[in-house]
Amino acid sequence: MSETALAAERQGTDKAQPLVVRFAGDSGDGIQLAGYEFAKSTADARSDFMTFPDFPAEIRAPTGTLFGVSAFQIQFGADEVLTPGDRADVLVAFNPAALATNLQNLKPGGVLIVDETHFDARGLKKAKLDVNPLEDRTLDGYQVITVDVEKRTLEALKSLELGRKQAVRAKNFWVLGLVYWMFARPLGKTQDWLNVKFKKTPAVARANIMAMKAGHAYGETLEISAVPDLTAPRVAKHKGASRIISGARAMALGLAAVAALGRRDIVFCSYPITPASTLLHALARLEGGVRTFQAEDEIAAATAAIGASFAGSLGVTASSGPGLSLKTEALGLGVAVELPLIVIDVQRGGPSTGMPTKPEQSDLTMAIHGRHGEAPLPVLAPATPDDCFWIMIEAARIAIETMSPVIVLTDAYLANAASDWEIPDIDNVPDIDRPRVKPDGEGEFRPFARDPLTLARPWVAPGTPGHAHRIGGLEKAKGSGHISYDPANHAEMTRARAEKISRIADRLPAIEMEDGVQDGDILIIGWGSTHGSIAQAVKELNAEGARVSHVHLRHLWPLPRGLEALIRCFPRAVTAELNTGQLSSILRSEYLAPVTCISQVNGQPFYVSDLKAEITRRLETCVHE
Amino acid sequence: MNEMPLKPNDFGSDQEVRWCPGCGDYAILKAMKTVLADIGRSPDEIVFVAGIGCAARFPYYLSTYGFHTIHGRAAAVATGVKLANPDLDVWVVGGDGDFMSIGGNHTLHALRRNVDLNLLLFNNAIYGLTKGQYSPTSPIGTRSPSTPGGSVEQPVNPVRFALGCGAKFVARAADTLQTHLPVVLKRAHANKGASFVEILQNCLVYNDGAFGAINDRSESQEATVRLEHGQPMIFGKENDKALLFNKRTCRFEAAKIAGLENRDDIAIHDETSLERALALAALEQPDFPVPLGVIYAAEAPEFIEARGFSGTWSEWDREKLKALL
Numbered sequence: 040m041s042e043t044a045l046a047a048e049r050q051g052t053d054k055a056q057p058l059v060v061r062f063a064g065d066s067g068d069g070i071q072l073a074g075y076e077f078a079k080s081t082a083d084a085r086s087d088f089m090t091f092p093d094f095p096a097e098i099r100a101p102t103g104t105l106f107g108v109s110a111f112q113i114q115f116g117a118d119e120v121l122t123p124g125d126r127a128d129v130l131v132a133f134n135p136a137a138l139a140t141n142l143q144n145l146k147p148g149g150v151l152i153v154d155e156t157h158f159d160a161r162g163l164k165k166a167k168l169d170v171n172p173l174e175d176r177t178l179d180g181y182q183v184i185t186v187d188v189e190k191r192t193l194e195a196l197k198s199l200e201l202g203r204k205q206a207v208r209a210k211n212f213w214v215l216g217l218v219y220w221m222f223a224r225p226l227g228k229t230q231d232w233l234n235v236k237f238k239k240t241p242a243v244a245r246a247n248i249m250a251m252k253a254g255h256a257y258g259e260t261l262e263i264s265a266v267p268d269l270t271a272p273r274v275a276k277h278k279g280a281s282r283i284i285s286g287a288r289a290m291a292l293g294l295a296a297v298a299a300l301g302r303r304d305i306v307f308c309s310y311p312i313t314p315a316s317t318l319l320h321a322l323a324r325l326e327g328g329v330r331t332f333q334a335e336d337e338i339a340a341a342t343a344a345i346g347a348s349f350a351g352s353l354g355v356t357a358s359s360g361p362g363l364s365l366k367t368e369a370l371g372l373g374v375a376v377e378l379p380l381i382v383i384d385v386q387r388g389g390p391s392t393g394m395p396t397k398p399e400q401s402d403l404t405m406a407i408h409g410r411h412g413e414a415p416l417p418v419l420a421p422a423t424p425d426d427c428f429w430i431m432i433e434a435a436r437i438a439i440e441t442m443s444p445v446i447v448l449t450d451a452y453l454a455n456a457a458s459d460w461e462i463p464d465i466d467n468v469p470d471i472d473r474p475r476v477k478p479d480g481e482g483e484f485r486p487f488a489r490d491p492l493t494l495a496r497p498w499v500a501p502g503t504p505g506h507a508h509r510i511g512g513l514e515k516a517k518g519s520g521h522i523s524y525d526p527a528n529h530a531e532m533t534r535a536r537a538e539k540i541s542r543i544a545d546r547l548p549a550i551e552m553e554d555g556v557q558d559g560d561i562l563i564i565g566w567g568s569t570h571g572s573i574a575q576a577v578k579e580l581n582a583e584g585a586r587v588s589h590v591h592l593r594h595l596w597p598l599p600r601g602l603e604a605l606i607r608c609f610p611r612a613v614t615a616e617l618n619t620g621q622l623s624s625i626l627r628s629e630y631l632a633p634v635t636c637i638s639q640v641n642g643q644p645f646y647v648s649d650l651k652a653e654i655t656r657r658l659e660t661c662v663h664e
Numbered sequence: 665m666n667e668m669p670l671k672p673n674d675f676g677s678d679q680e681v682r683w684c685p686g687c688g689d690y691a692i693l694k695a696m697k698t699v700l701a702d703i704g705r706s707p708d709e710i711v712f713v714a715g716i717g718c719a720a721r722f723p724y725y726l727s728t729y730g731f732h733t734i735h736g737r738a739a740a741v742a743t744g745v746k747l748a749n750p751d752l753d754v755w756v757v758g759g760d761g762d763f764m765s766i767g768g769n770h771t772l773h774a775l776r777r778n779v780d781l782n783l784l785l786f787n788n789a790i791y792g793l794t795k796g797q798y799s800p801t802s803p804i805g806t807r808s809p810s811t812p813g814g815s816v817e818q819p820v821n822p823v824r825f826a827l828g829c830g831a832k833f834v835a836r837a838a839d840t841l842q843t844h845l846p847v848v849l850k851r852a853h854a855n856k857g858a859s860f861v862e863i864l865q866n867c868l869v870y871n872d873g874a875f876g877a878i879n880d881r882s883e884s885q886e887a888t889v890r891l892e893h894g895q896p897m898i899f900g901k902e903n904d905k906a907l908l909f910n911k912r913t914c915r916f917e918a919a920k921i922a923g924l925e926n927r928d929d930i931a932i933h934d935e936t937s938l939e940r941a942l943a944l945a946a947l948e949q950p951d952f953p954v955p956l957g958v959i960y961a962a963e964a965p966e967f968i969e970a971r972g973f974s975g976t977w978s979e980w981d982r983e984k985l986k987a988l989l
Contacts, residue, residue: 292989299985304978306747325988328980330747330973335773339740342733346713346744349731350752351976354744372734462989465982501711501729501745501752509677509723511732512716521679522724 055271057116059124060218063141064133064154066109067099069211074111075457076215076232080224081115082283082459087275088115089424089571090457091123091644096313096395103157103165108140117273121571123456125646129221129269131214133188135166142177150267151181152217154188154210182267186257188213195253196246209250216254223270226251284460286427286453290383291321291329293431294355296463298328300432301439301471306347307355308332308340313395314451315357315385337362341369341382348378349510351500353435357383360402361391363446367410370444374414374536376510377487377496379438379445381431386450388642397642398452400567401618406446407596407625413533415540417441418596420448422570424458430593436471440546441539442495448595450617452644453568473498476506486510487520493546494539541597550601554578555588561658562609564634566592566622572645573615580651587654595622603630613637613657615650672697675707679724688839688865688879689718692786693725695845700728702846703753703853710753713742715762717793719786719865722757736767739774742781749976750968753853756783760801761791764820768800771860775831777967778857782849785822785860786839788867789874796870808870823959824945826860827938833859834941834960838879839866844890844956851958857966864954878954887949891957896930899953906930907953909940916943918952935961 060077064070071092081088093110100107114124130145131152132138138153145151156162158173172178173185192213196206212233219226230248237244258266284292298305307329309319323331330352334340337358344354358366363384373380386402388394406418417437421430430447438445476497478490486508487496499506508520516523517532553570554577555562565573570591577589590605592598606612606626612634614623620636627634637653639645675697683689700710710728714720716735723730729752733741742756756774763771763785774781790808791797798808798815801822805814826834833855837848845863852859864875877883889899889907897907898921906924907916909931916931924930934940941960948954 295980295988296985298980299982302981303976304748304973304980306744308744308747327978327984330971330978332743332747334740334743335769338737339743339770339773342737342740343744343747345733346731346741346746347748348744349741350711350745350748352748354748368734369737376731465986465989500749502709502749504706504708507707507727507729509679509726509730509732511714511723511730512734513732 055117055273057114057118057120057124057273058129058269059112059114059127060129060131061110061112061127061141061144062131063108063110063137064211065100065102065137066095066097066107067102068109068133069208070094070109070111070133073211073215074113076229077218078113078457079232079283080219080228081113083228084224084272085275086115086117086273087120088113088459089120089123091452092455093643094396103134103136103162105136105140105166108137110137110141110144112144115273117275119275120458121575122644122647125648129218131218133210133214135162135168135172138172139166139168145181147180149181151178151183152214153183153185154214155185156187156189184261184266186217191253191257192250195250199242199246199249201242201246206246209246212247213250213254216251217258219251220255220258221266221269226255282460282462283457284424285317285455285457286421286424286449287317287455288321289424289427289460290318290431290449291325293428294322295325295328296428296465296468297353297431297435297471299465300468301353301435303352304328304330305353305355306330306332306344307357308334308343308347309357310334310337310340310362312337312359312362314387314454315359315362315383317454318357318383318385337365338369341366342372344380345369345373345376345378348380349376349500351498351502353379353381353439355381355383357385359385359387359395360389360393360405363402363405370416371410371412371414372512373444374410374416375512377442377536379435379442379498381434381438382444382446384446384448385454386448388640394642396451398450398568398644399617399640399642400448400450400569401621401640402448403566403595403618403621404625406448413537415537415596416444416446417540417543417594418446418448419593420567420595421453422567422591422593424453424456425460426593427453428463432468432471433593437543439471439473439498440495441493441543442474442498443540448567450568456568484508485518485520487515488518489535489539494535494542544594544597544600547594547599550590550599550605552605553589553591555581556586557588557605557608559586559588559609561587561611561613561654562606563587563589563654564592564606564612564614564622564626565589566595566616569615569617569645572647572650575647576645576650576654579647580654585655585658587658592622598629603632606630606632606634611635611657613654615645617645669704670701670707672701675700675727677725677727681725682721683718684869686868687718688788688867689722689786691839691842692845692863692865693722695842695849696726699846699849699853700726702850705753709751710755711742711745712755712757713738713745714756715758715767717759717761717791718867719757719759720762736762736765737770738762739767739770739781739783743774743777743779746779746781746968747973750780750974754781756781758785759792760785760787760789760799760822764800764822764825771825772829775826775829775858775860778832778964779967780856780858782852782859783861785862786865787822787862788865788871789819790867790871792867792870821945821948822862824942827941827945827960831860831960832857832962832964833958835860835958836862836864836954836956838864838875838884838888838956840879840881841884841956848957851961855961857964876949878949887953888956889953891933891935891944891955891959893933893935893958895933897933898930905953909943914939914943916947916952935959938962
């Protein structure tokens with residue numbers, strides 16, 4: 040029995056097991072919308088939760104096709120929920136294609152709600168099904184509830200005299216109503232939200248509300264024996280004031296916080312690219328602190344951000360892998376002129392256009408090493424949607440304190456995944472201060488004089504009287520910053536730029552393990568969005584009696600001090616990454632330590648069950664395989 | 665702050681100038697210092713942003729703030745400078761490689777957006793710093809290390825390009841014309857928005873005489889027509905020739921004034937007319953005098969102002985942040 044189940048048994052009825060619900064349908068069916076509303080209602084029910092929107096790159100693929108299927112998954116429970124869950128307890132399939140592609144995501148014995156409307160010859164053909172899965176034995180072993188959703192939605196909206204097409208559009212809310220009934224959730228907040236959202240088209244609001252109520256009422260007519268009881272409240276007791284937040288939204292708020300803490304507007308420059316654009320959208324709606332600029336291309340986004348940093352604002356640019364490739368020359372400039380800059384890479388499956396909406400952690404090597412010349416810069420990665428807020432402040436602090444571009448690696452999962460979010464206490468966060476104008480004390484202003492501790496140069500913006508100076512990509516004489524081709528100077532400047540980055544590690548807090556003991560049997564090293572999956576897998580394995588430890592890196596470059604010693608404490612050290620082993624090869628080359636990798640590159644987050652199985656397998660192998 | 669008015673030399677830096685002796689860039693630098701002294705703003709409030717190439721070394725030789733960036737990206741960097749601090753005077757300097765080739769996209773969008781930048785294209789119709797390859801403004805038949813048999817590509821006409829991008833201020837000048845160039849630069853500075861100036865610049869080493877008589881001070885009057893808003897378009901050493909506008913073909917024609925039936929047929933320059941500007945942009949040597957001066961100037965909202973950004977700080981603070989959270 041898992042720890043959560045044990046806890047539930049101890050604490051009574053409001054502590055039932057966490058549940059996973061998955062909605063799947065056409066990308067035009069409003070799956071994400073219905074899913075997000077369900078997540079909001081989950082937050083209101085004060086459960087802990089995590090969501091995972093899993094959608095295709097196509098905006099509205101032809102209806103009924105396999106490649107047009109969009110899904111939204113949520114796990115919620117009374118205990119801390121770290122992942123959106125592996126396989127679902129409840130799957131809602133809106134059409135044959137959604138059933139065909141998502142049945143594998145439903146637990147054996149799970150509840151399956153199917154809209155049977157399109158299980159005709161045409162619908163089955165589009166989904167490339169030879170036989171109707173509702174009629175053969177495909178669904179044996181599941182608790183199946185088939186409903187003619189479209190017909191019932193049309194019936195419910197008959198009085199509104201809408202066109203068939205328009206009426207059918209409300210079917211996601213009909214289904215949401217039924218799901219709300221299954222979980223004993225109130226409809227009021229979604230109803231209020233619909234009234235606000237469709238203020239200008241009240242007929243649409245009314246249709247959706249009527250459909251939702253009809254779906255809810257339909258639940259009442261179901262025979263109780265046909266429906267499992269899913270109504271246990273699952274209230275998380277640990278929670279303070281919270282709201283639902285996605286990683287992208289948390290990042291936007293983090294940047295707004297950076298502006299307040301640095302007491303100067305920041306300039307956010309980006310070019311539309313999936314899955315990074317949501318950040319631009321979120322920032323464009325802010326009413327102060329962040330000046331957004333939609334540039335003509337990725338290069339302009341990066342260079343405009345550098346221009347903004349030169350002029351004294353913190354420049355920020357965001358993109359995904361292909362865009363980061365285009366920005367690399369500009370990053371070299373940023374390193375050479377030693378200006379602060381934040382570069383956010385929302386990673387997706389690559390190479391090239393790859394899988395634009397699917398997460399992967401495959402830009403790590405590029406982030407750390409992918410520039411011409413010796414051009415080291417710090418690389419960070421947030422672990423959770425909540426951490427997306429804090430990592431922005433951390434990145435800004437490092438960028439300004441060291442006068443360097445900083446890359447922040449997030450991914451399509453982290454950007455879109457939402458969880459409940461405890462509102463941060465900003466009063467206890469110190470201001471972000473700038474390096475001293477005269478780091479070496481006396482004398483005249485020298486734009487490339489260095490702070491003896493951080494090795495940062497001063498940041499003096501145009502407009503500052505008496506400090507006019509020139510910077511550029513040519514090698515600079517130390518101190519003065521004049522053009523210099525002197526061999527000894529170049530060697531010294533190259534080493535100073537590297538040392539400056541290396542010293543960041545001196546100022547980081549001591550490395551701490553997430554879970555496990557220092558003399559455990561295996562150390563799992565994770566970074567970025569895999570935090571939840573790894574933490575859950577390790578927690579469950581240890582509850583089952585294993586001795587597994589977990590360390591999760593927020594700072595990927597420079598690597599934290601103490602990591603090497605920690606790795607050497609363990610007979611086995613294994614990274615778990617959504618790539619083919621990029622962190623493990625970096626650790627091997629840095630430490631000459633035999634670090635191996637649990638690798639996954641299917642465009643999906645880790646399943647906890649897969650990780651558990653793989654860690655168990657590694658534990659069974661002899662040391663230093 | 666500056667009690668004494670600044671002189672041109674106050675805008676020079678302490679750096680040794682590293683252009684080839686006789687390079688047209690020296691003349692542009694000289695004119696620029698004069699203009700900056702005339703404008704009278706402190707060097708502390710002026711920024712020169714440059715790309716890569718001979719021209720792009722420009723910022724090092726001025727006492728203002730300066731940023732020598734990467735090839736082609738100066739206009740984008742400068743846009744970022746303005747976003748962060750719209751109060752600065754920002755000049756962008758680049759060559760034909762910077763503006764018309766690797767950075768063509770940024771030129772297009774800086775002009776289209778009408779960002780308050782003074783964009784100076786030093787056009788020498790050759791890649792100088794990489795040792796003489798043909799450039800996007802080189803005429804067909806240019807023999808260069810990369811085109812030993814002569815180039816076959818049609819060159820871009822920068823003024824036409826700028827007009828096509830929707831630029832609201834387009835001018836042309838030449839390096840050696842030291843009474844004319846500063847006037848154009850001052851007009852460019854006075855314009856609120858993107859000001860595009862093509863400066864025909866002679867490369868002594870790789871492309872000497874590329875612009876023929878245009879920037880030969882003694883012959884220039886024959887090869888160019890100096891545009892002044894509201895004034896007749898007269899040219900020639902003896903002021904004996906003029907441009908006429910054929911309303912039927914919408915094209916300019918050149919004629920000797922002596923042969924005209926009516927002197928009123930001489931075209932009057934209207935810098936606010938886009939149609940006339942496009943017709944002027946089409947005039948090229950040897951059939952026509954090359955128009956110099958402000959070819960087009962029209963009012964339009966400036967980008968940064970239209971976005972509502974001013975100063976460096978929008979009064980955003982912890983309290984407002986807390987309300988947002």
